[in-house]
Structures are given as C-alpha cells and as structure tokens.
Amino acid sequence: MSITFKGGIHPPQNKVFTKDKPILALPAPEEIIIPLSQHIGAPSKPIVEKGDRVTMGQRLSESEGFVSVPVHSSVSGKVKDIKPWPHFSGESVLSVIIENDGKDTPCREMPAHEDWENLSPDQIRGISREAGLAGMGGAAFPTVVKLSPPPTKQIDTVILNGAECEPYLTADHRLMLEYPDEIIEGLRMIMKTLGVEKSFIGIEKNKPDAIKVFKNKTEKFDNISVIGIKVKYPQGAEKQLIDAITGRKVPAGGLPFDVGCLVQNVGTAKALYDAVVRGKPLYERVVTVTGKTLNNPQNLMVRIGTPVRHLIDACDGTKDPIGKIIMGGPMMGIALYADEVPIVKGTSGILVFSVTEAxxxxxxxxxxxxxxxxxxxxxxxxxxxxxxxxNERFQETEEYGIFDCMxxxxxTYVCPTKRRLxxxxxxGKDEIIKRRNKEK
Ligand code: SF4
Ligand code: SF4
Structure with missing residues (x-):
C-alpha cells in the first residue's frame, strides 16, 4: 500500500546535486545581520545597543507576546548598528548588525541538561522559548507555542516530518543521516512535553538510507514508528502528512491539534536537543545551496544572519549570470530581491537559477x-x-476557501496555459486582509 494523500504532483526531484554531499561548516562572514523578525508572530524587541560587545549565542532581543521568540548572536563581536535591512519578506526589517571578531567566544547564558529526562514539560517549553526555537521546515512557527496546545485539545500522536518533498532540497536528508540520535532524542523530548505515547517519523521513500538508519536506531523504542511515505509533492505539508500517516483529516480552517496530532520538522527536533542537552540557542542551521548553474552545490551549516551572497561564493559562484535567487524550495520558496538578504531560522535552501532558467x-x-x-x-x-x-471580486473567493490554500x-505547476494561479x-489573500484591517 502506498502511504500518501489525494492530489499532489510529481515534479522532477533534482536532489542529485547535493544529496550525497555531507554537511560542511561555512565559516562566518565578517558581518552578520540578525533580523528581529524571523518567525510567524510578533517581532522581538532588541535588548542590545550600538557599540555593545556580544558573545556567540547571546540573546539579542526579548520576545513580545506569546507567539514570539528571541534571536541570538551567531558570532562574537561588536554591535555595529541596529537598523532596517533587506529581508526575505521583500520589506526592510529592523536587524542587529554585528561585526564578527572571529573568536567565536561562546555565551554561557543557557545551562546544559544532559539529564533531560528529569526536566518537567514546562522546563522544556521554557528552554525552547529561551533558545529562540521556531519551526525549521520553513514555516518558522515558534516551537514553544506548538508545545503548548490549548487544554481542550488532547494530542495523542506526534509526527516528525522528514518528508522533505520540495525538489532540490537535501538539508533534512543530510541532517537525518548525520544526526539521527539527536533527532530521536529531540522527538522523545517533544513526546514527554506533550505527554504523548505514540509517534511516527515520516520519510519519503526517495531517502531509503535515512529510512534504514532511523528504523535501526528506533528499534529499541516501542512507541516510535518509522514510515516510508510515497514520493509526492506536497507530502511534507502538515495536513497531508497527517492524512497519509494516520488517515485523520484536519478540517478546513482547522489545525493539527484538532485531530490530536502535532507535527514537527526533523531540524526542529535536533535544535530542541541542542538547546536542552547542550544549552545551545538556535544560531546556526543546515542550508542546501543548489541549482544547475552553481559550480559546487553544497549542504552547508550556516550561521543565522549570513548574507545569501556569502553562500553563493562558498559554492564557487555560478557558471552563468544569475537570473533568480529563491529562498526555500522551487515550489514554496520566495524570490529574493537582493543577495544581501540574511539566512534566517526557517531557511532550508538557497536555489540559484541562471537568466535562461528564470x-x-x-x-x-x-x-x-x-x-x-x-x-x-x-x-x-x-x-x-x-x-x-x-476581476477584483475578492470577497467572493472566501466562499471558495481561499484561506484554505496552503x-x-x-x-500553477500543472497549468498548461501557465496561469499564475x-x-x-x-x-487575493493580501487584498482581503487589507480590506478587513481598513474596516476595523
Ligand atoms: S490552490 Fe493553493 S493549495 Fe491548491 S494547489 Fe494551488 S497553491 Fe496548492
Ligand atoms: S487551464 Fe484553467 S483549468 Fe486548466 S489548469 Fe490552467 S487554470 Fe486550471
């Protein structure tokens, strides 16, 4: 039986450029730009000033409100400025600019808990907030919020998302091959925090090596099952993954906890492990830097705040003039308007297209x-x-479920007439939201 959902497409995988490339640590650049808004929810508020000296992992901001997490410095050095800077969203966002002193002097603000099984659920939630964790599959939803479902919603199943269904991207694949123990411990922390007894790790069948590693590593846990799922896009979307693995259907306008599920990306599980066991805030992540025109595509461990240009240079530049840079994958990624945009917590890939490809x-x-x-x-x-x-009949689209579109x-991919659907x-969504706000 093929484990999957109804609908979806089969675009060319194009993972061949980087799937066998081990993760390499990219040296930090001379200047790092840390946007104060990297997650869904309210931006955080700076707690450092121009001229302050900072250490690697030091908190630079405090979260404002429940759906918000702080950001941290990814290098040691001096705060050069706090000012608006080009951001993947297309706008300029207030960012902390840090001059790297090249010493990587570590910050010891967060304690390490090797004995994490003795921590309470609230302590694990607190660490996830303190470490600035936000979903690393792209959506960047604050992890602490996902770990704090409303008391009326009973979660009985955790699904770890290792689908990585976007073409080209291999960051999660390499992470699963190189850090399986940390990912599994992170999953167990999530289960403990939510009091859940059953979990699944969903991995697309185009990663048989990762499926094998995880099947071996989880043999000793009765409550963790590894599921090979059909290769299809968007198999890794939360609702589709839940449907494929449990058969439960998240209702229109609903959330995974409405059907008793919580989905976390494998990268987030690894980041939770690092935060809890190593006392390490989220200041670096794996990014696939890829595209046919790049001379040397790579999977890189990148400090948050590194400008995209630095990653392209690290891949020995391009064969042809660049036509488009996409942050994320080709299906859901965002085209960048400047190569000085920094890497953020949700950046899983940088995709470079030549002028002809674009x-x-x-x-x-x-x-x-x-x-x-x-x-x-x-x-x-x-x-x-x-x-x-x-035809600018925006309001009517709500009857057709425009806000259910993920x-x-x-x-757009299948349309034979190339309609930009x-x-x-x-x-339409932007226009409806603008009009609603105006009415308020
Ligand atoms: S309408 Fe939205 S959810 Fe449906 S295929 Fe298009 S982009 Fe995907
Ligand atoms: S031609 Fe029309 S119906 Fe066919 S895929 Fe494109 S938008 Fe949809």
Whole structure:
C-alpha cells in the first residue's frame, strides 16, 4: 500500500546535486545581520545597543507576546548598528548588525541538561522559548507555542516530518543521516512535553538510507514508528502528512491539534536537543545551496544572519549570470530581491537559477482543463478563485476557501496555459486582509 494523500504532483526531484554531499561548516562572514523578525508572530524587541560587545549565542532581543521568540548572536563581536535591512519578506526589517571578531567566544547564558529526562514539560517549553526555537521546515512557527496546545485539545500522536518533498532540497536528508540520535532524542523530548505515547517519523521513500538508519536506531523504542511515505509533492505539508500517516483529516480552517496530532520538522527536533542537552540557542542551521548553474552545490551549516551572497561564493559562484535567487524550495520558496538578504531560522535552501532558467513562459487564457483542480491537495478550485481575483471580486473567493490554500504551487505547476494561479491567490489573500484591517 502506498502511504500518501489525494492530489499532489510529481515534479522532477533534482536532489542529485547535493544529496550525497555531507554537511560542511561555512565559516562566518565578517558581518552578520540578525533580523528581529524571523518567525510567524510578533517581532522581538532588541535588548542590545550600538557599540555593545556580544558573545556567540547571546540573546539579542526579548520576545513580545506569546507567539514570539528571541534571536541570538551567531558570532562574537561588536554591535555595529541596529537598523532596517533587506529581508526575505521583500520589506526592510529592523536587524542587529554585528561585526564578527572571529573568536567565536561562546555565551554561557543557557545551562546544559544532559539529564533531560528529569526536566518537567514546562522546563522544556521554557528552554525552547529561551533558545529562540521556531519551526525549521520553513514555516518558522515558534516551537514553544506548538508545545503548548490549548487544554481542550488532547494530542495523542506526534509526527516528525522528514518528508522533505520540495525538489532540490537535501538539508533534512543530510541532517537525518548525520544526526539521527539527536533527532530521536529531540522527538522523545517533544513526546514527554506533550505527554504523548505514540509517534511516527515520516520519510519519503526517495531517502531509503535515512529510512534504514532511523528504523535501526528506533528499534529499541516501542512507541516510535518509522514510515516510508510515497514520493509526492506536497507530502511534507502538515495536513497531508497527517492524512497519509494516520488517515485523520484536519478540517478546513482547522489545525493539527484538532485531530490530536502535532507535527514537527526533523531540524526542529535536533535544535530542541541542542538547546536542552547542550544549552545551545538556535544560531546556526543546515542550508542546501543548489541549482544547475552553481559550480559546487553544497549542504552547508550556516550561521543565522549570513548574507545569501556569502553562500553563493562558498559554492564557487555560478557558471552563468544569475537570473533568480529563491529562498526555500522551487515550489514554496520566495524570490529574493537582493543577495544581501540574511539566512534566517526557517531557511532550508538557497536555489540559484541562471537568466535562461528564470525566464518564465507567457501566461495564456484558461482552457478549463481542470488539471489544477485535480492536483489541489486542499480540494479547492484554483481556476475559479484566480478568475474572481482577476476581476477584483475578492470577497467572493472566501466562499471558495481561499484561506484554505496552503500556497503549495501545485496548481500553477500543472497549468498548461501557465496561469499564475498562486500569484493571484496570494494577491487575493493580501487584498482581503487589507480590506478587513481598513474596516476595523
Ligand atoms: S490552490 Fe493553493 S493549495 Fe491548491 S494547489 Fe494551488 S497553491 Fe496548492
Ligand atoms: S489548469 Fe490552467 S487551464 Fe486548466 S483549468 Fe486550471 S487554470 Fe484553467
């Protein structure tokens, strides 16, 4: 039986460039830029000033509100400035600029707990907030919030997401091969925090080596099962993963805890382990830097705040002039407008396209073939929604579930007339939110 969900697409994998490349530590650049907004939720507030000396791992901000986490310095050195800086969102975001002194003097603010099994759930939650943990699969939702479900929601299943279904990306694959013990311990910490007795690790079948490693490593745990799931995009999206592994359907507008599940990325589990056992805040992560035009694509361990340009240079530059840089994967990633944008906690990949590769075909009228409807994993009508938006009938799209769209891009990918369906949907969502705010 194939474990999967209904809908979805099969784009070329293109993982061959980096899947066998071990993770290499990228030396930190001379200047690091730490945005105060790296997660879903409120930006954090700076607690350092220009001229302050900081150590590696030192907290630079405090979180404002429940859905927020602090950021930390990824090098030791001096705060050169605090000012708006280009950000992946397309806007300029207040950021702490640090001049690296090259010494990597560590900060000892956070204690290490090798005996983590003696910690209480609240202590683990507190460490995850203190360490600035946010989901590392791309969404960057503060981990402490996921670990604190409402008391009315009973979670009985944790799913660790090792699907990595986006083409090109191999950061999670390499992490699973190189740090399986830490990931499994991180999963056990999540289970303990939520009082959950059952968990799954979902890995796409295009990573048989990772499936084998995890099956061997989890043999001694009765409550952890490793599941090989069908290779299909977007298999790693939370709702699709839950459906594939448990058969439970998250209702429209609902969240995983509505069906008793919590999903965490394998990178987040590793970061939780590092925070709890090593007292290490989240200040570095694995990034796949890839694309046919790069001379030497790599999986790099990168300090948060490193400008994208530095990663491209570390891959020996490109064969052809660069046409587009995408942060994330080709399906859900965001095209960057500047190569000085820094790596953040949710950056799983940097994808570089040449001018020729980035050249998009012209959009033509819809031919009502319904392919976009067939592949939509959320069972939406992307063609209908896009047409309403083109005609600026934004409000009506809510009846068609525009906010259930998870922006996977599958509809755009299959459209034979190259309609920019996802572009229209994003525009529609923005417009509806703007109008709602105006009314308020
Ligand atoms: S409508 Fe949204 S969820 Fe459906 S295929 Fe398009 S982008 Fe994905
Ligand atoms: S796939 Fe493209 S052409 Fe076909 S129905 Fe959808 S929008 Fe129209």
């Amino acid at each position: 050249d998009l075909p012209r959009e033509k009228p819809c031919i009502s073939c319904a392919r976009c409807v067939d592949v939509c994993p959320m069972k939406l009508l992307p063609n209908r929604i896009a047409t309403l938006i083109e 922006e996977c891009g599958s509809c 996802l572009h229209y949907i994003k525009w």
